[in-house]
Amino acid sequence: MKKIIFSxxxxxxxxxxxxxxxxxxxxxxxxxxxxxxxxxxxxxxxxGVTGILNKMQKLADRTIILGxxxxxxxxxxxxxxxxxxxxxxxxxxxxxxYNNPRDYYAVINNCNYFLATVDTALINSRNEQIFKREYAxxxxxxxxTYLQLVLNxxxxxxxxxxxxxxxxxxxxxxxxxxQEVCDWFIQDLTPLTSDxxxxxxxxxxxxxxxxxxxxRLFYFPTALLLxxxxxxxxxxxxAAQWYYRYLTTRNGSNVAYTTTMNxxxxxxxxxxxxxxxxxxxxxxxxxxxxxxxxxxxITMIPADSIPSEGNFSQLRNIFxxxxxxxxxxxxxxxxxxxxxxxxxxxxxxxxVEDRDTLYVPNNLDDHMTGDLRLSGSWDTRQTVYNSQRVExxxxxxxxxxxxxxxxxxxxxxxxxEALNRAGYPRxxxxxxARGLSNQVIQSExxxxxxxxxxxxxxxxxxxxxxxxxxxxxxxxENMQGIHxxxxxxSYCNAYYQMPVDTxxxxxxxxxxxxxxxxxxxxxxxxxxxxxxxxxxxxDLMRVALRRGDPSxxxxxxxxRRGDDQRDVMRSLIPVDLNNSNNWFLKWNGQIGF
Numbered sequence: 001m002k003k004i005i006f007s008x009x010x011x012x013x014x015x016x017x018x019x020x021x022x023x024x025x026x027x028x029x030x031x032x033x034x035x036x037x038x039x040x041x042x043x044x045x046x047x048g049v050t051g052i053l054n055k056m057q058k059l060a061d062r063t064i065i066l067g068x069x070x071x072x073x074x075x076x077x078x079x080x081x082x083x084x085x086x087x088x089x090x091x092x093x094x095x096x097x098y099n100n101p102r103d104y105y106a107v108i109n110n111c112n113y114f115l116a117t118v119d120t121a122l123i124n125s126r127n128e129q130i131f132k133r134e135y136a137x138x139x140x141x142x143x144x145t146y147l148q149l150v151l152n153x154x155x156x157x158x159x160x161x162x163x164x165x166x167x168x169x170x171x172x173x174x175x176x177x178x179q180e181v182c183d184w185f186i187q188d189l190t191p192l193t194s195d196x197x198x199x200x201x202x203x204x205x206x207x208x209x210x211x212x213x214x215x216r217l218f219y220f221p222t223a224l225l226l227x228x229x230x231x232x233x234x235x236x237x238x239a240a241q242w243y244y245r246y247l248t249t250r251n252g253s254n255v256a257y258t259t260t261m262n263x264x265x266x267x268x269x270x271x272x273x274x275x276x277x278x279x280x281x282x283x284x285x286x287x288x289x290x291x292x293x294x295x296x297x298i299t300m301i302p303a304d305s306i307p308s309e310g311n312f313s314q315l316r317n318i319f320x321x322x323x324x325x326x327x328x329x330x331x332x333x334x335x336x337x338x339x340x341x342x343x344x345x346x347x348x349x350x351x352v353e354d355r356d357t358l359y360v361p362n363n364l365d366d367h368m369t370g371d372l373r374l375s376g377s378w379d380t381r382q383t384v385y386n387s388q389r390v391e392x393x394x395x396x397x398x399x400x401x402x403x404x405x406x407x408x409x410x411x412x413x414x415x416x417e418a419l420n421r422a423g424y425p426r427x428x429x430x431x432x433a434r435g436l437s438n439q440v441i442q443s444e445x446x447x448x449x450x451x452x453x454x455x456x457x458x459x460x461x462x463x464x465x466x467x468x469x470x471x472x473x474x475x476x477e478n479m480q481g482i483h484x485x486x487x488x489x490s491y492c493n494a495y496y497q498m499p500v501d502t503x504x505x506x507x508x509x510x511x512x513x514x515x516x517x518x519x520x521x522x523x524x525x526x527x528x529x530x531x532x533x534x535x536x537x538x539d540l541m542r543v544a545l546r547r548g549d550p551s552x553x554x555x556x557x558x559x560r561r562g563d564d565q566r567d568v569m570r571s572l573i574p575v576d577l578n579n580s581n582n583w584f585l586k587w588n589g590q591i592g593f
Contacts, residue, residue: 049134050116052110052141052220053302057311058103059148061401064315064534065098066152066585071536072556073527079331084318090573092585099585099589101156104149111142113162136192140220147229149195150181151538153592156583158184173416176544177414182233186226195224213402214287217300221246224298225409230544231414237455242413244459245267252288256465257414258478259435260294263485265370266351269358271368278485279376279396291465291478296407302568303401309434313403319395319532329385330497332393336378336531338562347486348373350493352471357492371528373486378532397532409482409529416482417522421546424449424456425514432518432525434491435479437466482525519543541583550580 068074069088076088083097092099114238115138118131150156158176163169176184223246230239250257256533262281286295303313307325318333347370349360362369385391395405410432420428427445430436434444438461440523444454469477471489483490490496499517504510526539539551544552552575575582586592 001191005400023433028187032040032303038516047430048110048114049137052107052138053116054311055103055110056141056145056301057105057303059107059145060303060311061313061315062098063301063316063405064403065538067534068532069559070583071540072560073337073531073536074334075110075333075337075560076541077331077333090577094588097402099587101149101587101591103152104145105159107145108142108149108159110147111138113164114138114158114225115142116162119240121400137219139189139192139415140222140225141228143189143225144220146181146185147232150178151232151541152585153587154178154581156181157591175323175340179233182229185332186235187224187232188455189226189229192571193226195273196425206517208442213285213302215285217285220299221250223249224406227411227418228238234421234546239418240415240422242459243418245413247411247415248460251291254465254481255289256478257291257429258463258466259409259480259482259485260296261469261478261480263295263404263480264376265488266360266372269351269353271360274372274375276372276376278373282409283399283404284378285395285400285402294323295403296409297402297408298411300406301403303403305401309450311400315403316398319393319398321390321392321394322403329383329390329392331390334532335393337560338565339556339560340531341367342529342562343524344374345370347528348495350488350496352489352492355471357489359495360488371486373528374531376486395532399423404533409485410535412482413522413526413529417519418520420515423452423511423515424517426498427456427524428518432483432490432521433481433493433496433498435466435468435481435484437459437463437468437479439463440468484530486528514549516526545580550578553579553580553583560565 004432007332019333064086065084069084074088075545076085080088086092086096115135118135118138122480146158147158155177158172158181158263159173161168161170222461223242227239227242227246230236232243247257253538260281262279264274264275264276267275273516281294282296284294285297285300286299287297306312316569317330321329321332322328343363345367349370349372351358351360352517360369367375378393378395380393382389382393384390385392408486416428416431419431422447427441427450430440441459441461446453449456467474467477469484471492481490483496487493487496498516499521501510503514504513523539523543525537530536540553540556544550544554555566557577558566558574560569581593586591
């Protein structure tokens with residue numbers, strides 16, 4: 001049985017892509033018997049799901065690279081490989097290793113085959129559907145893969161049935177853009193949200209030593225996927241509701257899932273020593289329902305441990321100076337950009353001591369001025385290698401062989417983004433500056449939106465479970481503003497206040513002004529919290545598309561090396577980023593704009 005399943009999924013992954021015949025032309029006829037085969041045993045579905053995971057491994061590195069190298073927070077070096085350099089400079093050709101839509105469609109076709117053949121009608125002795133959870137897992141894989149595909153190519157052939165024959169491969173399939181893909185999968189996933197608890201498959205031999213990792217980290221929670229799809233589709237009230245549902249049910253309906261108290265902070269006002277509980281929490285590969293466990297990771301793609309196995313992640317070698325396979329020094333391929341340094345150092349760190357509010361000086365050495373998260377995750381120093389002085393870089397966000405995709409603070413920040421665009425910028429600001437509880441909502445949100453009290457009443461963060469931190473400190477505090485994770489006590493910070501334009505007297509116009517201003521704060525916060533993690537380009541793209549303003553993205557990318565180097569960046573990038581079609585990859589004249 002296992003041999004048959006692996007044969008089916010191996011062949012499904014061998015379809016190539018193109019005019020649509022290029023996209024789905026068969027290279028093997030071993031799947032001829034597949035149309036008569038039904039997945040109706042536990043081992044079938046387990047190995048089917050892990051077979052899809054195996055195909056997804058090829059997407060892992062490029063998800064991070066395409067999301068980070070094209071944005072404004074990292075820059076290339078003299079050691080940057082040609083394909084990666086082309087990505088960073090928007091000069092990607094058909095042969096670039098990061099430009100292969102076949103790999104996305106291999107996952108999609110595996111998912112389509114699984115969904116078409118798994119026997120969801122089977123029930124056990126308790127009258128429960130046996131494969132309901134696996135069915136939801138695979139639908140999640142497919143939705144996430146299509147979302148990545150359309151975000152990177154803009155317009156894509158859309159296929160939801162398995163391609164098993166030459167006739168199928170030669171059909172012309174309709175194209176869908178970002179909005180259409182998101183709306184389709186919103187409809188596809190919504191019926192599955194009655195049961196979001198994912199199976200733990202236990203030891204999975206194909207992953208070797210990773211079998212000790214909790215397999216719940218391999219999957220995409222349905223409510224969270226629906227939040228992301230609605231956010232991209234512009235359904236902001238719905239997106240906020242789905243993020244809220246995930247946040248308030250992830251640990252069970254009566255257990256909090258807070259922003260945690262992990263932060264990088266100054267120990268005293270001498271500005272000599274800081275503590276860092278933030279960086280270790282964001283890299284731990286732990287899944288726990290314990291509210292006292294501050295694990296960040298939600299979803300990752302497991303990678304091979306040996307380079308020769310084929311799906312070995314190179315991210316550690318790209319960002320770190322020590323080669324993980326040889327232990328030797330090498331020059332890194334991506335470094336923090338001047339734009340990231342400038343953004344980090346422009347933040348005003350607020351320190352509260354004996355009820356006095358102090359602000360960190362703006363002239364500290366070693367990038368210690370401003371927000372501390374960059375220094376908490378990135379380190380560089382001079383060292384000697386082969387009798388030569390070299391620059392050694394380490395980014396602790398890349399200390400695992402596995403590729404991390406989603407984590408807790410992303411959910412909170414996207415929740416804030418959705419609330420803000422739904423018309424509640426003060427609600428979103430509290431997530432940034434203070435953290436949420438019912439008391440905070442009642443005092444800082446409700447009074448400003450009396451006409452929307454019915455909608456706002458659907459969000460509840462009970463005070464006994466969501467305890468907002470104060471500088472005084474009391475036992476049980478577990479909630480802080482996201483900005484406080486690197487910039488001190490943000491709600492005490494006179495330089496980090498709710499935007500208000502005193503020249504605007506009309507309340508609706510004031511809200512519109514605040515929505516854009518708070519959105520700018522959210523975009524900056526995403527850079528400070530998630531630098532190097534592969535979210536930045538998509539965040540800039542989402543906001544630019546929402547505003548109908550391509551310059552929002554273009555100006556930041558052109559400013560990657562600082563304001564004084566904008567013309568240099570424009571000369572290095574061969575396309576005009578003020579034309580949004582140039583943001584997307586193209587392949588073989590058959591996908592993309």
